Amino acid sequence: MELKTKITAHDGKQDLTITREFDLPVALLFKAYVDADIVSQWMGTKVLKLESHKYGGYRFETSDPKGNVVFKANGVIHDVIENQKIIRTFEMENAPFGVQLEFLTFEQLDTNTSKLTIHSVYQSPDQRDQLLQLPFAQGLNMAHNRLQDIVIKINN
Amino acid sequence: MNLRRDVFQAIADPTRRAILLLLATQAMTAGAIASNFDTARPTVSKHLQILTECELLGQQQNGREIYYHINAKNMKQVADFIEPFRKMWDDRFNKLEEIMKAHQAKNEQ
Numbered sequence: 704m705e706l707k708t709k710i711t712a713h714d715g716k717q718d719l720t721i722t723r724e725f726d727l728p729v730a731l732l733f734k735a736y737v738d739a740d741i742v743s744q745w746m747g748t749k750v751l752k753l754e755s756h757k758y759g760g761y762r763f764e765t766s767d768p769k770g771n772v773v774f775k776a777n778g779v780i781h782d783v784i785e786n787q788k789i790i791r792t793f794e795m796e797n798a799p800f801g802v803q804l805e806f807l808t809f810e811q812l813d814t815n816t817s818k819l820t821i822h823s824v825y826q827s828p829d830q831r832d833q834l835l836q837l838p839f840a841q842g843l844n845m846a847h848n849r850l851q852d853i854v855i856k857i858n859n
Numbered sequence: 860m861n862l863r864r865d866v867f868q869a870i871a872d873p874t875r876r877a878i879l880l881l882l883a884t885q886a887m888t889a890g891a892i893a894s895n896f897d898t899a900r901p902t903v904s905k906h907l908q909i910l911t912e913c914e915l916l917g918q919q920q921n922g923r924e925i926y927y928h929i930n931a932k933n934m935k936q937v938a939d940f941i942e943p944f945r946k947m948w949d950d951r952f953n954k955l956e957e958i959m960k961a962h963q964a965k966n967e968q
Contacts, residue, residue, distance in 0.1 A: 708949035710941055723952045731959045741962070745955040819952075836883070838943035 712835060717828045719835065721821040729817040733786045733809050748774065755783050761791070778805075786811070793823075800834050801826045869913045874898060875906050879915065879929065886919065886928035 712719040725732050735741050737755035751762040757780070765774035775796035782790040789807040794800075806822040825831040870876055874896065881887065881895055893903040907927060910916040917930045 706945070706949070708945055708952055710945045710948070712941065721948055723948070725952070725956050725959075727956060727959050727963070731963055732955075734962075735955045735959050741958060744958050745951055747951075747954075835944050836940050838947045 712831070715828050717826065717831050718822065718824045719831060721823070722818065724812065724816060724818045726815060727817055728815055729786050729809050729811040732817045732819060736789060736807070736809075737783070748776075755780060755789070757782055759783070778802075800837075801830050803834075869909055869915055872906070874903075875910055878903075878906055878910065882916065882927060882929045886926040888924050888926055892927065 708721065708723045710719060710721055735745060737753070739750040739753040742753060743750040746763065748763040748765040751764055753759075753761045755761075759780040760778060761780065762777045763775070764772055767773050777794055777796065778792040780789065780791045782788070787809055789805075789809075791805050791807070792802050793805055794802045803826075804824045806820075806824075808820040808822075810818045810820070812818055823831075825834065870879065877896070878892060881892060889904060889907055890900075892907065893900045896903055907916065911918060911927070914930055916927050919926045919928060
């Protein structure tokens with residue numbers, strides 16, 4: 704089966720591309736990016752601010768079940784063209800990954816399908832690679848924590 | 860020898876993956892690496908040997924100590940490092956699609 708979401712990241716470059724085709728008309732795909740309530744649902748984060756227009760910006764915040772803030776991100780919105788593109792920055796707060804520049808292109812394929820292309824540019828190839836490997840590292844940490852939980856249960 | 864196949868075998872082991880992660884930010888001696896694991900020292904040495912043989916790790920002599928470091932060039936062959944990133948986005952996009960389909964159905968009623 705062909706993968707729906709594809710990542711292109713060439714060695715030694717400071718950018719990457721994410722592409723995905725959706726069984727959705729382009730207007731609905733675009734709406735999922737500019738409607739704060741919908742963004743919070745699929746990103747799984749609280750949306751503190753989302754001004755989807757030129758000179759706008761956004762802020763996301765995620766808390767764990769105990770209410771501790773575990774993720775904070777923000778960016779400025781440089782340009783928005785309805786059903787076509789969003790140009791914005793993205794920065795994870797309190798993290799060593801710097802700021803990335805994102806070009807989101809929305810395309811209508813036919814009446815009921817559309818395609819999203821996200822081209823992200825980082826400050827350096829190293830920063831890109833660190834961010835790319837973050838979910839791998841988190842997965843490993845989670846596996847470690849689960850292992851620890853099991854060990855603790857066995858010891859008790 | 861099929862280097863690529865060996866690379867994937869090398870990272871299939873959770874301890875070896877953890878070693879690669881430890882070395883992601885700094886070069887370390889075998890002793891320092893072993894101190895992060897409950898596994899016996901010779902077992903860690905065996906893992907280091909396998910990772911070195913398939914060229915995921917390099918060695919550098921510094922005085923009497925040998926430091927292990929990640930061989931970044933070969934690490935990048937390992938699509939496995941990118942896969943969790945891809946999976947994270949795929950999951951998010953699946954959710955987006957699901958939510959918007961429900962949204963569409965609601966508006967068509």
